[in-house]
Amino acid sequence: MVPAxxxxxxxxxYLGLLFGIAHHGDRRAAAGRSLISSGVVYALSLAVxxxxxxxxxxxxxxxxxxxxxxxxxxxxxxxxxxSAVVLQKMIRVSKRYRITSLSDFAAARFGNSRLLxxxxxxxxxxxxxxxxxxxxxxxxxxxxxxxxxxxxxxxVPPYADTALYVALVLxxxxxxxxxxxxxxxxxHEGMVAAIAFESVVKLVAFLAAGMxxxxxxxxxxxxxxxxxxxxxxxxxxxxxxxxxxxFWLIVLSAFAVLLLPRQFQIGVVENVxxxxxxxxxxxxxxxxxxxxxxxLPIALAGLITLGPAVSPDTYVLALQQHSALALLVFxxxxxxxxxxxxxxxxxxxxxxxxxxxxxxxxxxSTRGGADLAARGDLGRLVLRIRRVTILVVLLLGxxxxxxxxxxxxxxxxxxxxFAAVAQFAPALLGGLWWKxxxxxxxxxxxxxxxxxxxxxLLLPELAKTxxxxxxxxxxxxxxxxxxxxxxxxGLSGAGAVGNGVFWSLLVxxxxxxxxxxxxxxxxxxxxxxxxxxxxxxxxxxxxxxxxRGSVPVARLRDLLARFVGAEAATALxxxxxxxxxxxxxxxxxxxxELVRQVETALTxxxxxxxxxxxVASVADEEPxxxxxxxxxxxxxxxLRELDRLKDEFVATVTHELRTxxxxxxxxxxxxRDNPDLPAEERGRYLEIMATETERLTRMVNQVLDLARLxxxxxxxxxxxxxxxxxxxxxxxxxxxxxxDKRVELDVDVPAEPAVTEADRDGVMQVLLNLLSNAAxxxxxxxxxxxxxxxxxxxxxxxxxxxxxPGVPPPDRELIFDRFRRGGAGGTGLGxxxxxxxxxxxxxxxxxxxxxxDGRGATFTVGLPVPARRR
Amino acid sequence: xxxxxICDDEPNIVVSLEFLMRRQGHEVRVAGDGDAAxxxxxxxxxxxxxxxxxxxxxxxxxxxxxxRADRNxxxxxxxxxxxxxxxxxKGLAVGADDYVTKPFGTQDLVARVQRLLGAGP
Numbered sequence: 001m002v003p004a005x006x007x008x009x010x011x012x013x014y015l016g017l018l019f020g021i022a023h024h025g026d027r028r029a030a031a032g033r034s035l036i037s038s039g040v041v042y043a044l045s046l047a048v049x050x051x052x053x054x055x056x057x058x059x060x061x062x063x064x065x066x067x068x069x070x071x072x073x074x075x076x077x078x079x080x081x082x083s084a085v086v087l088q089k090m091i092r093v094s095k096r097y098r099i100t101s102l103s104d105f106a107a108a109r110f111g112n113s114r115l116l117x118x119x120x121x122x123x124x125x126x127x128x129x130x131x132x133x134x135x136x137x138x139x140x141x142x143x144x145x146x147x148x149x150x151x152x153x154x155x156v157p158p159y160a161d162t163a164l165y166v167a168l169v170l171x172x173x174x175x176x177x178x179x180x181x182x183x184x185x186x187x188h189e190g191m192v193a194a195i196a197f198e199s200v201v202k203l204v205a206f207l208a209a210g211m212x213x214x215x216x217x218x219x220x221x222x223x224x225x226x227x228x229x230x231x232x233x234x235x236x237x238x239x240x241x242x243x244x245x246x247f248w249l250i251v252l253s254a255f256a257v258l259l260l261p262r263q264f265q266i267g268v269v270e271n272v273x274x275x276x277x278x279x280x281x282x283x284x285x286x287x288x289x290x291x292x293x294x295x296l297p298i299a300l301a302g303l304i305t306l307g308p309a310v311s312p313d314t315y316v317l318a319l320q321q322h323s324a325l326a327l328l329v330f331x332x333x334x335x336x337x338x339x340x341x342x343x344x345x346x347x348x349x350x351x352x353x354x355x356x357x358x359x360x361x362x363x364x365s366t367r368g369g370a371d372l373a374a375r376g377d378l379g380r381l382v383l384r385i386r387r388v389t390i391l392v393v394l395l396l397g398x399x400x401x402x403x404x405x406x407x408x409x410x411x412x413x414x415x416x417x418f419a420a421v422a423q424f425a426p427a428l429l430g431g432l433w434w435k436x437x438x439x440x441x442x443x444x445x446x447x448x449x450x451x452x453x454x455x456x457l458l459l460p461e462l463a464k465t466x467x468x469x470x471x472x473x474x475x476x477x478x479x480x481x482x483x484x485x486x487x488x489x490g491l492s493g494a495g496a497v498g499n500g501v502f503w504s505l506l507v508x509x510x511x512x513x514x515x516x517x518x519x520x521x522x523x524x525x526x527x528x529x530x531x532x533x534x535x536x537x538x539x540x541x542x543x544x545x546x547x548r549g550s551v552p553v554a555r556l557r558d559l560l561a562r563f564v565g566a567e568a569a570t571a572l573x574x575x576x577x578x579x580x581x582x583x584x585x586x587x588x589x590x591x592x593e594l595v596r597q598v599e600t601a602l603t604x605x606x607x608x609x610x611x612x613x614x615v616a617s618v619a620d621e622e623p624x625x626x627x628x629x630x631x632x633x634x635x636x637x638x639l640r641e642l643d644r645l646k647d648e649f650v651a652t653v654t655h656e657l658r659t660x661x662x663x664x665x666x667x668x669x670x671x672r673d674n675p676d677l678p679a680e681e682r683g684r685y686l687e688i689m690a691t692e693t694e695r696l697t698r699m700v701n702q703v704l705d706l707a708r709l710x711x712x713x714x715x716x717x718x719x720x721x722x723x724x725x726x727x728x729x730x731x732x733x734x735x736x737x738x739x740d741k742r743v744e745l746d747v748d749v750p751a752e753p754a755v756t757e758a759d760r761d762g763v764m765q766v767l768l769n770l771l772s773n774a775a776x777x778x779x780x781x782x783x784x785x786x787x788x789x790x791x792x793x794x795x796x797x798x799x800x801x802x803x804x805p806g807v808p809p810p811d812r813e814l815i816f817d818r819f820r821r822g823g824a825g826g827t828g829l830g831x832x833x834x835x836x837x838x839x840x841x842x843x844x845x846x847x848x849x850x851x852x853d854g855r856g857a858t859f860t861v862g863l864p865v866p867a868r869r870r
Numbered sequence: 871x872x873x874x875x876i877c878d879d880e881p882n883i884v885v886s887l888e889f890l891m892r893r894q895g896h897e898v899r900v901a902g903d904g905d906a907a908x909x910x911x912x913x914x915x916x917x918x919x920x921x922x923x924x925x926x927x928x929x930x931x932x933x934x935x936x937x938r939a940d941r942n943x944x945x946x947x948x949x950x951x952x953x954x955x956x957x958x959x960k961g962l963a964v965g966a967d968d969y970v971t972k973p974f975g976t977q978d979l980v981a982r983v984q985r986l987l988g989a990g991p
Contacts, residue, residue: 655924659880662973666886669976674893685889688882 002323004147007330014331015169015338018194022177025193035193037272039279044196045266046280047203047287049076049257051131051340052138053414054291055202055333060313062299071246073292075253077285084281086258087267089432091277092535094268098604101347102264102424103355108603109431109532110439111525117355119443120424123450124261124351125393127420128344130413130461132397133404135337136163138313140401145317146330158402166334167394170341174394178346179386188346192270195343198335203291205332206316210294213301213319221297228300248498251505252415255422258429261347262340269347345393349386352393357385358606379563382606404465415497416457423449423504426512434516435529441516449508456500551615553590556598559614563605572601656699660692702829709836716759716840723756723763723789723796723863724749730767731787737772742781745771748788754796756863758841763863766834766845770800770859773830777804777857791865798861806849807857815847838863872987873897875916877907877933878949879926883972887920890976894984904928908936911944918945918986923961931964938965945986949974 028035036042054072061069080087090105099105102124107117140163158164177191218224257263271277302315310318317333320326426449427442462468475484521529553573561569573594590598595615602611667685671677677685708714731747738745756763767787774785786801807815816835835845843863849856874896876887884900891898899914901907904925911919919937923930934946948966950957958969967986970979 658972659883663880663882663886665973666883666890666976670886670889673976685885688885692882 002146002148002327002330004143007143007147007327010327010331011334012169014334015173018198018338019173019176021197022173022190022194025190026177026188027190029187029189034189034272036189036196036270039273039276040283041193041196042271042273042276043280043283043287044199045192045270046080046263046284047199047291048195048262048266048339048343049260049284050199050202050288050291050336051414052135052333052337055206055336056138056142056313056316057414058292058295059299059302059315060311062295063303063312063315067296068246068249069295070292071249072253073288075250075255076257077288078250079254079257080281080284084277086429086432087277088274089535090258090264090268091271091274093432093532095271096535097531098600100269100604101350101354102259102261102428103351104603105264106424106428106431106442107355109428109528110437110442111522111528113439113443114355114359116427116439116442116446118359119446121348121351121355123420123423123446125348127417128261128348129393129396129400130404131417132341132344132393133399133401134413135341136167136398137401139163139166139334139337141311142314142317142330142333145314146326158398161398161402163401164398166338167341167398170338171345171391171394173338174342174345174349174390175387178342178390179349179383187270187272189270189272191342191346192266195266195339198339199287201335202332202339203287205328205335206291207294208325209316209320209329209332210298212322212325214294214297217301217305217319217321218297224297224300228304231304248501249415252418252422252497252501255425255429256418259421259424260344260418261351261421262343265343265347265350341394341397345390348393349389352389353382353385354606357389358382379565379605382563413461416461419453419457419497419501419504420450422501423453423508426505426509430509430512431529432532435526435533436516436521437512437529438516438519438521438525440519441512441514444515445508445510445512448511449504452504452507453500456503457497551590551595553594556590556595556615560598560601563602572597653703657696660696660699663692664689664696699829702833705833706829706836709833709840714840716762718757718759718841720755721758721760721763723754723798726760726763726767727787727789727798730764730771733768734771734775737775738785741775741778741783743775743778743783743785745775746784746786748786750789750791752791754789754791754865756796756841756843756865758843758863762837762840766837766861767798767800769830769834770861774800774802774804774857774859778802779804794865796863796865798863799858800860801856801858803856806855807847812847816845871895871897872917873899873914874983875899875901875907875910875914875919877901877904877910877919877925877930878922879903879924880922883922886976890980891920891983894980904930904933907933911937911942916944918947918983920947920949920983921966922949923957924950931960934961934964934966947982947986 025035036045058069058072093099094105097108099108101121103117103121106120107113110116140161143162174191177194178188214221214224218227258267298315298319299312301319302310302312306315306318317326317329320329423446426445427437431437431442459468463470557569557573560572599611599615602614605611606614667689671682671685705714727747727749731745735745771785771787775783778785784803786799788799788801790797790799816831831845838845838861841863843861845859845861847857847859849858874891876884876891876898877900878884878887879902884902888898888900899910899916901910904927907919907921907925908928910916919933921930921933925933930948930950934948937944937946946966948961948969950961950969950971961969968982970982
């Protein structure tokens, strides 16, 4: 036993050390020499996942349920090892759009839905407060164990409870290092450094405890297991009870490692370099493995020497007989608890301020919102909201722990929290890959999931505290057994947790997918879906998609200044001006790009919903129009390069498609309204309709071809292609066309093969396009087209020469642009597609005239011909 | 019975317009571009021009302007593939009497032609 005052002093010294590390980390960050820019530190800070639940609760779980405790680490280990992709995508999206919390992530994905963001924030708070309560409980009860006091808090007045003071110190820490400044990236380097340090402390302390128990109290693993077998305590611990639970626990914890507020904060928001994820993908699972090595030995040792009279959750500590070691183990537990509480409260404070408080305060419909938006010191207001949130959340946690007393087990309550955040998985993870997901789908899934969660998982826990009559859990409400929360609709065998997770996630997913499929997406939803799902296909930078309105530069700058300070705001606006090589007068109307940048900067500070509302409050916006929607759909189909020329492209596509449609419609109606037409005339009109339909089909195919080529999604099968044989085949395929036009086609291919690495069908498509163009432009009858192949110095050169009107020099590049027609009909896309295809194989395509007299055009394909090994 | 000039560069659309106008008993002449259209107006003196806006060379607006500059009594019905407000406004501003957007409904087109012809000079 250690005197209580010693424990207090050592604990305070430890917390003081944390303050020092965090302060140092912040100073280094400010000086530009980051303390945390390393994959190892990132992985260690991710280990905030291991809380006092791991530290004390795993042993408790192992002593009562056997190996099942492992599932909570298998899930995250698998998730991190296998799905670094998921984490990377979340990081990429969050960094690009300055997303700083889970609730903002949800809101932004579904068209800046405030309702969804608010709901996520609310669920996060409700789901995590009990979890925070557990950490305080662990600190409080282990404090009494180490200092020799009674284990139960019963009879201890709240003000005399260590947990209250721990909560207050942690609140101070979170406020100092989590809400010190309002920053667009919302990163807290000092806090992360302290958390990584805590991960080392808890690991070292736990390993020390395990080694002492295994090798100090017992004579090594063999001795320990032998004596456990002899005492017959091992039966339970080494049987793997309730397989039904295993699967669900692994699933749950795999989601939790991504979606718990603190994991999102550390894993996504605080990530400084995406490459660190790769280190974490092996180091984090390794950490979890190592910290669990001694769980089973300690559990068995506890069962042998202490027996069930001592709470298994305190075995780790209760087994230590040396006071110094006991103190170290207590500090390790303290570090596990404080790390979790600090990060969790900071994450929750961002959510509550960004998604609940600010959107309410800034509602544009209220007079108060407008007044507030006009206030000068909004940045300080945001910080104050966050500080109050941190304090309130911690006090709620303390209150929950005091009221629930000893009824809640560490692991049980932790699992209930896990299951709450797992409800985010369908909408958030699904929404990262599925563009069809809608806001209503996400809302429906989330609401239904959380209601079932409350019924099947929270209610039974509350029944343990006596707040809810136990009969509801035992016999079902009104005695209806089918509705028993833990065996809903007669589902048994999955265990209580498995039952709850199964039903809540099932209904969540079904509603999410079903409602999404059944409903229509709004333009904003469509746009945001593409922004998230296609994050890797999009180039960052210009092009605002959601802003149509007008606002003077000065108003925008003043708005930003209220959050990030006048200096930063002026710098951002001025930087925008200089890039356009012109300074922006205050009264000038802000370009959409500047508005977007300001909104992004604000998003970092107050979240997307509030940022949107703030920008809307100073700008007179018009609703999203059809042109933007067409543009968005184009984006979604990966027509990335077409962004720049979007207006022209949309206009031209519509025009080109309408031309054949016009003929088809006219003749359809003519045939309908004139049933008495002579057969010959009917035949002629039907022939036109067939031709125009073909043309329409060809155009649609070409638009799709071009889209695939430009997005890099075209699939090519590269083989050795003999160009001579492709030319012969293309000539044969177009022979009829030339005969019909009475144009002569000369083919001049040498006997020596010219072999290039390319997709044969791709080369064929290009040659067919060039030959049919040549046939079209040549004089009919009597024209002459010549296709020749020559190989010279590693390059094969195919010339297609016609004797048509030729291409004037200024147009010789333009004709390879989309929809710049060479003058003689056609859809205008063929040459653009041809050039892109040839470029895929490392070749070139250009046009010149025949022999310099300006008559006729020669299209030349150049393709590399690697030297062949003899 | 009226003289109608069809000015469009898409042969198949021209075929359909020719049929529709002849069916109404009108006399029809065809021009494939803006210059040909102006020449045909001088020579043929049509009562109405069906005028496509997107023409090679001199476009529909220019043809319109040229006709109106001569204080010509010919009615002009423009055919526009875009149906955009700006184009229609511009077309009407340079002197067109009415417009249809492509793809047009044949009955609507015929009704508009008849209405313009009936309105008199």
